[in-house]
Amino acid sequence: METEELQRLVDTSPVHRALGLRARAAQAGVVFDASPGPEHTTDERDVLHGGVVATILDTAATFALIDSTGADWSTVDLRIDYLRPAPVAPLEVSGHVVQAGRRIGRARAELAERGSGRLLASAVGTFVRAG
Amino acid sequence: METEELQRLVDTSPVHRALGLRARAAQAGVVFDASPGPEHTTDERDVLHGGVVATILDTAATFALIDSTGADWSTVDLRIDYLRPAPVAPLEVSGHVVQAGRRIGRARAELAERGSGRLLASAVGTFVRAG
Amino acid sequence: METEELQRLVDTSPVHRALGLRARAAQAGVVFDASPGPEHTTDERDVLHGGVVATILDTAATFALIDSTGADWSTVDLRIDYLRPAPVAPLEVSGHVVQAGRRIGRARAELAERGSGRLLASAVGTFVRAG
């Protein structure tokens, strides 16, 4: 899928727009920049809410499947591993497909600090093809 | 913990305030009303973003441990099971402690439609005592 | 499903027979007695291997779906929470269906010491209807 087309789909959700998700060209899978703000924290300061981290990871994993298959997918279940507190800072998230079956898909995602590449959290989930 | 004290802690996060999380008196564990809006959807219409569902569940599970122990806890990992699309509607989430150890805790949470009690999603996670 | 029919299906697997899995009549879901031995431990003494605990939980969750629907189901993914070391001792495991859809099912299982009812581990998983 072209980066512009991917961005257009991502922009459908106000949740994605609020997080400043921007699709980047990727060798494999999908990559997004994310720019969360103080409204996404646990304490109005500098640590992102775990649910916001889950949101970014879920989005990247789901769009890895959408990008790869051209179909829509819904999350069936998701596991998130929180490795380090995620700061209010420029982040990047990558998503990639593990398996895209006729009905069931699997995808992974990793959230890192942009620049340092320091891994903050990862996720793996099961998805179902919509429609 | 008194419901007012619990609400005060919940209100620390702008993420919780945006979701309209309101603590209710509970027999066991914690219960919150949630009132998400169109800004929490995948499509500006009526289905909540899976990350928003994760946010509500993570919050209820974490506060079940906080409420039960008086200590602060951080999410180590979390599994979310999405059972049905969650609507923009009055919701309620319950959280309860599975095990609160000296260092490691486990908690569960369930998200349902307020009124019907229809189960929308559930979560189970591992947590670590902060400090 | 009748308890005898359930037992017959369980006995198909040599893994189940080695664990001494015995179906019991249950009000809801399925319940099995398990009688693991020293061959199921990490150290030839008294703590069961985590994989053996996973085996018992996976079996109970899967058979909850089989018992409830009369169809066969395969595990898509499974999360196991280990709460306490599981001893070489009489155990009991219960499984129950969370959701049995046309294609995808969800089930949970809990492993406890027989007698005391002390909870040792739990699991939740996603399953796909076979055939």
Add this chain to the structure above:
Amino acid sequence: METEELQRLVDTSPVHRALGLRARAAQAGVVFDASPGPEHTTDERDVLHGGVVATILDTAATFALIDSTGADWSTVDLRIDYLRPAPVAPLEVSGHVVQAGRRIGRARAELAERGSGRLLASAVGTFVRAG
């Protein structure tokens, strides 16, 4: 850790010996050959029981942490993703550390057919340092 020392620790468990787990020298993490038999199947024929797959993955993930730190670790929780039916055939499993903290560790494992390298299942878990 030397491969011989790793093998010695692995051989402590009768569960590992029954699966024919053999440590191989690895560039990073740990790698084991596994040689399950018909006693590990769901039906005495050719598909491994999901619990056996979980056992092999749990072992590889745990030993990745043991090998890396020289300390003992216990599984707190584990997620297994079943991608394809695992046959009674020569298999190989790799384990690697995601994070080895002072108290909490994370590790992953992947099970594949030996030879083809075809991925059969993967796992990710949270572990606690023993002692």
